[in-house]
């Protein structure tokens with residue numbers, strides 16, 4: 001039976017967003033370790049620009065998802081299906097909340113926020129350094145939690161492919177074929 005994959009737009013958005021999230025996370029961490037200077041400042045501009053792209057792409061993704069429902073779920077134990085649904089909900093929430101918290105922190109600290117230094121997005125907030133600091137800390141902690149959730153999600157997908165041998169991974173990766181046919185896929 002051929003695998004019923006996610007549509008190409010969903011697959012493309014899924015992988016572009018995943019790449020952007022991992023890049024924003026890695027740049028955020030590396031930057032923290034660098035001495036103050038132009039390079040560190042440039043990395044923050046890059047970090048914020050990639051994060052803003054994540055917000056824009058997530059809006060597109062959710063809009064597309066509303067118009068294009070996911071393929072029928074692969075048969076699974078009710079608890080496993082519930083856990084997957086909750087994990088996906090958590091990932092969608094994180095894709096929005098984490099960059100939005102970073103954005104609010106940057107604005108409240110008076111940082112210039114823009115897309116790759118091309119367009120500056122003016123702040124709707126008054127300066128509030130104390131709240132900005134709290135939001136920056138929350139942004140960092142939430143980003144670490146996001147990576148743990150995304151890591152668990154990736155391990156579950158790979159586990160489906162290698163252990164359960166079903167089509168879960170193949171539905172999101174165009175060049176992967178399931179190791180056996182899956183009811184519902």
Ligand code: HEM
Nearest residue numbers: 024025028029032048051052054099102103106136140143
């Ligand atoms: C999915 C998107 C994002 C991820 C995964 C992410 C992740 C991170 C991480 C891991 C750090 C380092 C935190 C630490 O070590 O304490 C960081 C710092 C920071 N992020 Fe993000 N971030 C994202 C989006 C954004 C966006 C959209 C903005 C603002 C427009 C932003 C603004 C900042 C700022 C200002 C800092 C530095 C705070 C400081 O100097 O201590 N981030 N981010």
Ligand code: HEM
Nearest residue numbers: 018021022065070088091092150154157158168169171172
């Ligand atoms: C930051 C990284 C990631 C984020 C934010 C993310 C987010 C998501 C979300 C929200 C869904 C639900 C799609 C829907 O039905 O609307 C999904 C599905 C999926 N993701 Fe990810 N993902 C990430 C990384 C990965 C990685 C690294 C892998 C594999 C190694 C992966 C494999 C999959 C698969 C196979 C599905 C389909 C699951 C199913 O049909 O039940 N994802 N992802």
